[in-house]
Amino acid sequence: MELGLPFETYVEQYKYKYLALYHAIRAAIHSGRLPEGTRLPxxxxxxxxxxxxxxxxxxxxxxxxxxxxxxxxxxSGTYVAEGITVPEQPPPAEAVPLLSAWGRRLVELRDESAEARRSELAPPEGTISFADARMPMEDFPYDEWRSALNYAGGSGGKELSSGAPPEGALELRRAIAGHLRFTRGIQAEPEHIVIFSGSMQGIVLLFQLLLDPGDRAVIEDPGYDGIRRGVSATGGIPLPAPVDASGLVPVDWDARLLVVSPSRQYPTGAVLPLERRRALLNWARTRQAYIIEDDYDSELRWGGKPIEPLKMLDDEGRVIFVGSFSKTMFTGLRIGYAVLPPSLTNAVVRAKSLYDPISPGVLEQRALARFIASGGYGRHLRRMTRRYGARYRTLREAMDAHAGGLFRLRPCDAGLHVYADWLQSPAEYHAFRQAARSRGVLFRDATVYSCTPGPPGACFGFSQLERANIEAGVLRLASAWADMQKNGKPGMMEREYF
Structure with missing residues (x-):
């Protein structure tokens, strides 16, 4: 690699070039850009x-x-000496960025769920974390996936140099269309499917296309906070709509857009009944509005009957179905997609082409297409739903036996996490979270997903934990409550677990 120095700048200051070079290297060492032990040219x-x-x-x-x-x-050569004392230097004054209105809105928004995730990173060794909800890689059929990657690269890697249009690789769009027709009853056509780098990229781009500043968009409350921030950053006005045990409660909102997760509400897991689905479609028809159907992890369903997506019931082109492979495959695979009404497809592709003139991750897209077409994806889903169903049942049994006075788990028949209502006082909830952390067990605070104040709740991810860790984690929760009782905080439970 070449050594980059502001040589011309120093030549202007010093008469001789050897002096300019000397001062340029010396300044680079002082600034830390050339740390000790660096080999010089x-x-x-x-x-x-x-x-x-x-x-x-x-x-x-x-x-x-x-x-x-x-x-x-x-x-060997010339190296920066060790033990050099670098003098303290004040940081250079930076120009205040003159952001656009969109930029100012974006930086002013607080990302509470990201802050919560950062606090859960790198927990102490031995911690049992229910805060993480992901597919453990030891459960993933990596040999099949590696074979699909090899196939996608072509003989001798000849396919690696070819790209894909902004809407994504055609073979993946065909595979998704076939998969949705068979498993979800959605009459999807490849030309109306657009691939994104994760589902949120597609959702935010749709906000930019469908919302003018000041337009109202209905969002679930509680709901994924990235939706709320996306609407606000676009200049739209989020309109929180209450969620009950059956999901979103339909009313005649004065809004242009609705974002809903009907097959498995986030984060509560509620399934929207058919009559409410039809009510949402009637609202969209009356208001000439669009509905974004966020289907983030309902494919991982181990119980209950098949759910009819809103997109399947839509006969007017009002529903945009958004899905993701980051939950069903693995987190690092940032592939999402949208099934669009024909009237919206051209606008979405044109907007996508501004961000991605060539669709990113084409190798992974083609590998995923192969994985789906070969039946590997279907086999993987069947294995995972059986496994996750067993882990969920383990969690429910352990919670009922040892922590039933603390949390009430909501009904759950799909996905990677379960929502739980806190049964004690709000003040005790916050103290309990700290006591649980001290006992070496974490769970996700669900209050970050609420737009309006409400009773505390928690999300327990179980997909990544084996049976023994699930049971041990619940016993630690019970012990944390016992610790609080010892410290003078009364509660409902009397036993201690160690």
Whole structure:
């Protein structure tokens, strides 16, 4: 690699080039851009790079060596010396960015769920975390996926140099269309499917296309807070709509857009009844509005009857069905998609082409298409739903036996987490979270998903935990409550677990 120095700037300050080079390297060492132990270029290379004589380059190194900035190692080269005291320097004054209205709205929005996730990163060794809801890679059919990647690259990697249009690889769009027709009853056509780098990229782009500043968009309360922030950043006005045990409660909202997760409400897991689904479609028809159907993890269903998506019931082109493979596959696979009404497809593709003239992750897209077409994806889903169903039942049994006075788990027949209502006082909930952390067990605080104040709740992810860890984690929750009782905080439970 070439050594990048502001050589021309120093040439303007110093009469001789060897002095300019000396000061440029010395400043780079002082600033920390050249840390101790860094190997510097040979004098021949340095001379060629900056258009000076080799003697001038050698003279610069001699001066740096005399002052202890660099050392020469026989047969190895010149290195930045160790133990150099770098003087404290005030940070340079930065210009205040003149952001657009969109930029100002974006930076002013608080991302509470991201803050919560950061607090859960790198927990102490031995911690049992219900805060994480993901597919453990040891459960993933990596050999099948690697085979699909090899196929997607082509013989000798010849397919790696070819791209895909902004809407995504055609073979993946065909595979998604076939999968949705068979498993969800959605009459999807490849030309009306657009691939995104995760479902949220598609949802926010739809906000930009469908909302003018000041337009109202209905969002679920509680609901995924990224939806709320996306509407606000676009300049729209989020209109929180209450969610009960059956999901979103339909009313005649004065709004242009609705975002809903009917097959498995986030975060409560409620399933929207058919009559409410029809009511939402009637609302969209009356208001000439669009509905974004967020189907984030309902494919992982181990119980209950198949759910009819809103998109399946839509006969007027009012519903945009958004799905993701980041939950059903693995978190690092950032592939989402939208099934669009024909009238919206051109606008979405044009907007997508501004961000991605060539669709990113084409190798993964083609591999996923192969994985679906070969039946590997279907087999993977069947294995995972059986496994996650068993883990959920383990969690429910353990909670009922040992922590039933603390949490009431909501009904759940799909997904990677379950929502739980806190049964004690709000003040005790916050104290309990800290006591649980001290006992080495984490869970997700669900209050970050609420727009309006309400009773505390928690999300317990179970997909990544084996039976023994689930049971041990629940016993730690019970012990945390017992710790609070010992410290003078009364509660309903009397036993202690260690």
């Amino acid at each position: 040979a004098t021949r290379e340095l001379a060629k790079l900056y258009g000076i004589s080799r003697g001038s380059a050698a003279q610069s190194y001699d001066m740096l060596m005399a002052e202890g900035y660099v050392v020469s190692r026989q047969g």
